[in-house]
Amino acid sequence: xxxxxxxxxxxxxxxxxxxxxxxxxxxxxxxxxxxxxxxxxxxxxxxxxxxxxxxxxxxxxxxxxxxxxxxxxxxxxxxxxxxxxxxxxxxxxxxxxxxxxxxxxxxxxxxxxxxxxxxxxxxxxxxxxxxxxxxxxxxxxxxxxxxxxxxxxxxxxxxx
Amino acid sequence: xxxxxxxxxxxxxxxxxxxxxxxxxxxxxxxxxxxxxxxxxxxxxxxxxxxxxxxxxxxxxx
Numbered sequence: 543x544x545x546x547x548x549x550x551x552x553x554x555x556x557x558x559x560x561x562x563x564x565x566x567x568x569x570x571x572x573x574x575x576x577x578x579x580x581x582x583x584x585x586x587x588x589x590x591x592x593x594x595x596x597x598x599x600x601x602x603x604x605x606x607x608x609x610x611x612x613x614x615x616x617x618x619x620x621x622x623x624x625x626x627x628x629x630x631x632x633x634x635x636x637x638x639x640x641x642x643x644x645x646x647x648x649x650x651x652x653x654x655x656x657x658x659x660x661x662x663x664x665x666x667x668x669x670x671x672x673x674x675x676x677x678x679x680x681x682x683x684x685x686x687x688x689x690x691x692x693x694x695x696x697x698x699x700x701x702x
Numbered sequence: 703x704x705x706x707x708x709x710x711x712x713x714x715x716x717x718x719x720x721x722x723x724x725x726x727x728x729x730x731x732x733x734x735x736x737x738x739x740x741x742x743x744x745x746x747x748x749x750x751x752x753x754x755x756x757x758x759x760x761x762x763x764x
Contacts, residue, residue: 573750578740688734696723
């Protein structure tokens, strides 16, 4: 395993240990769906409940990193700093009106070492980046869309 | 499976997949097609790297 895969394995195992249900979203979900893209952080989507807020604090402790901090005053999102890479915690929905429940219903389980991650579908990764519309999201769209088409072709479906 | 055998298995799988699907996606750049197929067909846990780390100098390492 590479250091990146080991980092993911460690995070997924820690999610299991603290019992926090999370969906891997964003670029890492694209990677886990086979896209050749890179990123600087890991994005997780969870439901915003008091119990999950406690579990997020436990997750920091389990990973031996700093307590969660708010990304900005305008957002509920949290970030966990001090680990090998930042982990962003997003709540309830992604841009494009993609709710936690809808994303989970279309997600897949990806084995990473001894644990399995719940990973957003590539179509949802694309939809969330289209809706977010930031330059760094838009820049990844061509390769994500091509990956989606090639996945479809490999499965014998349409390529468009 | 050792690293060389794994690399050879991936090479064969990528070339077979390219032969099968290249006609279905003629507008995709051939280099991108190979890159995507390699990424799609290489399992997680076999040494993939996908995080960029910024150095103090401002450069990136992965």
